[in-house]
Amino acid sequence: MKKSRGSRASSISSPCPSLPPLPPPPSTPMSSDEDPMPAAVAEVEDLLGYRFSDASLIAEALTHSSDAEHASYQRLEFVGDAALGLAFTNYFYLTNPSLGPGQLSVLRAANISTEKLARVAVRHGLYRFLRRNSPKLDQMVEEFTMVVKREIEEDFDGLPYGGSLVKAPKVLADVVESIAAAVYVDCGFNLEKLWKVFRGILEPIITVGTWDEQPVTSLYEYCQKKGSRWISRTGGRVFEYYKCVC
Template identity: 30%
Template sequence: MNLASFQRRHGLCFRDESLLRQALTHRSWPHEQDGPAGLEGNYERLEFLGDAVLAFAVTRMLYDRFPDLPEGELTRLRSALVRSETLAAVAAELELGALLRLGRGEDQNGGRQRRSILGDAFEALLGAIFVDSGQSAADDFVRTMLGPLIDDLPEADLLDPRSRLQELCQAALFATPVYETRAESGPDHQKQFTVAVCVLDEELGSGQGNSKQAAAQVAARAALEFLRREGRLPESGGE
């Protein structure tokens, strides 16, 4: 696969293709080249930029997709999406390894399959997209490549703990969770709610939030964790 077919396959269209080549150049490659090729840069600067672009793009994607998810859970989900294992898997799906320019030694030592190199190359590619086409193009690429992975993450219960709790309780306990507002405090512009969730008249968890919906999500997650610790729900989907 050459750079042209790579771009066609993944909906990319670099105006400056040298950025794409640089994003796929490991630092071991230029040292082994003669002439002008030996002066070409590697992907490290683009990787540095791409790391920041990735963090922003993923943050915005999660903020838009999950309007009721508390900050702490958004942070945990973002961490799962940007960790090296996830990025390396996406890079492998893109077949970046086959396109990398590596030094002979790095190539012979399995560099094309090395997780750290693949993850770095993905960040460099994202940095190159940002430089070439701007933040909007980078955001679109992140949504295309990482968005579909969210539901498969071990942290998937974070996405909608209320729905997950209801699904599991109905299947395992033949009961539906009931949410009760236990406390409400603070001025009108900065309310804080405490909500408890009960199943079969037993309180399983409680949570706080700046809306009843947000507090209920926190309570549902606490209930999921409690029921799993107690061995009363199957180990599936999430933790």
């Protein structure tokens, strides 16, 4: 992902793009005699604008460990976590020459957090492609999806980055990381190619300008780091009050 400092991808103060409409909540998994994977692979390829040389990689990326009949995404998730971290490291290093390592680390962490990646999965409806066998997981994802949808409808200021009262299911972030890994491995571990394919999926990217505008997110992540939890959110769209227990 080589770029000159003069050819930066975007301004750090650029506004976040509007979000596409949310897909419907996840449906009940298909019965064992149906194979939805070929159609799921085709849809994900269309979403990414990328055709896999080895389709087994994306099929594995779309398989949860609750499906005992197929290899799950766990190995790919491991790779995807590292690849996205390095991709964001390069991106922020090149686009923010005045930032120190501490600030760069904050930006990278914000963009690859479970909450942020889970919301990426919700916006693109990635869970519906996942091969799984866990009604409990479906319920958790549906609850989180409904919260995100409600925040969009209410124009909640923390929407793109997190801060909801419902904890983001890790499976949603895992799917994003696994799909990223499938692309990364398929293209020969080419980080520049991964970024080119995947950057649009990750929008809106949290930048210096937008991060400073997210006090709710900052409070939420501080509470998580300290082992605290939300207990209430009150108020309307103009003034809202948040309370957490330490």
